[in-house]
Amino acid sequence: MSNITVNADYEKFKTVFLDENSKINLISKNDEKFLYEKHFFDSLAIKLFFEKYGYTPAKLLDIGTGGGFPSVPLAMEYPQISVYGVDSIGKKIRAVTEISEKLNLSNLTLINDRVENIKDIKFDLITSRAVGKIDLLLKYAYPLLADNGYIVLYKSKSANEEIDEAKNLIRKLHLKILPTIEYELPLEDKFIRNLVIFQK
Numbered sequence: 001m002s003n004i005t006v007n008a009d010y011e012k013f014k015t016v017f018l019d020e021n022s023k024i025n026l027i028s029k030n031d032e033k034f035l036y037e038k039h040f041f042d043s044l045a046i047k048l049f050f051e052k053y054g055y056t057p058a059k060l061l062d063i064g065t066g067g068g069f070p071s072v073p074l075a076m077e078y079p080q081i082s083v084y085g086v087d088s089i090g091k092k093i094r095a096v097t098e099i100s101e102k103l104n105l106s107n108l109t110l111i112n113d114r115v116e117n118i119k120d121i122k123f124d125l126i127t128s129r130a131v132g133k134i135d136l137l138l139k140y141a142y143p144l145l146a147d148n149g150y151i152v153l154y155k156s157k158s159a160n161e162e163i164d165e166a167k168n169l170i171r172k173l174h175l176k177i178l179p180t181i182e183y184e185l186p187l188e189d190k191f192i193r194n195l196v197i198f199q200k
Contacts, residue, residue: 004041004044004045004047004048004183005047006040006041006044006077007077008044008073008076008077009076010036010040012103013040013072013073013076013099013103014035014036016099016102016103017035017067017068017072017099018032018035020095020098020099021067023095024091024092024095026066026067026068026092026095026096027039027067034187036186037185037186037187038185038187038191039067039069039073040069040073041185041186042069042070042129042154042185042193043069043070043072043073043074043129044070044073044074044077045154045181045183045193045195046070046074046127046152046154046195047077048181048183048195049150049152049181049195049197052181055150056078056080056081057081057123057124057125057149057150058081058082058124059081059082059084059122059123059124059125059146060074060081060082060083060084060123060124060125060126060127061084061085061086061115061118061123061125061126061127061141061144062074062083062084062085062086062126062127062128062129063086063115063126063127063128063131063137063140063141064086064087064115064128064129064130064131064132065085065086065087065092065093065096065110066087066089066092066130066131067092067095067096068085068095068096068099068100069129069130070127070129070154071083071084071085071096071108071110072085072096072099072100072103072105072108074127075100075105075107075108076103076105078107079107080107081107082107082109083105083107083108083109084108084109084110084111084123085108085109085110085111086110086111086112086113086114086115086118087110087111087112088112088113088114089112090112093110093111093112094112096110097110115140115141115144116140118144121144122144122145122146122149123144123145123146123149124146124149124150125149125150125151125152126141126144126145126149126150126151126152127151127152127153127154128141128153128154129153129154130154133162133165133166134153134155134159134162134163134165134166134196135162135165135166135169137151137153138151138166138169138170138173138175138198139169142173142175142200145200146200147200148199148200149199149200150197150198150199150200151175151197151198151199151200152195152196152197152198153195153196153197153198154193154194154195155193155194155195155196156192156193156194157192157194159180159194159196160180162196163177163196170198173200174200175198175199175200176198176199176200177196177197177198178197178198178199179197180194180195180196180197181194181195181197182194183195
């Protein structure tokens, strides 16, 4: 199991999240039993990247934030980071806004729009979890990435295949691929995840 220290108040998050999930179904009822392991812990696995590179961004964008993962746990864990979560589905953004307000997350900004409509703002770090393939995400993320900024994508075991499929685009965008960080979720069954990292 990956050694990640979580400082955020998970129990408070759980209470608020499950209340909102009962109204809109942000995650499946079955996944509620693994809310910490599959969603909260997984979101905060980016700490492995921060620790490895001694890096903390000032401004972070989460593409396709959905039910607020990883944007809400990251905003909770890192109050010094300005976190932006974008999603085109209005009911999800409204639900995550409720969660954010109940948790008093003044550093979280939620945007109900398509990511390609975001203009005139650059981010030091762009994340995405369970949204789309690497090539598509790089197309969305690259125009919004600050110089020397990072793109960190949460991926399953298909990560290497997706990197291969995106090789031409990665070359065209002059992105540097850093070593993938592999980690394991704290579940009884072995569940391997990957952080795929690019630098501009």
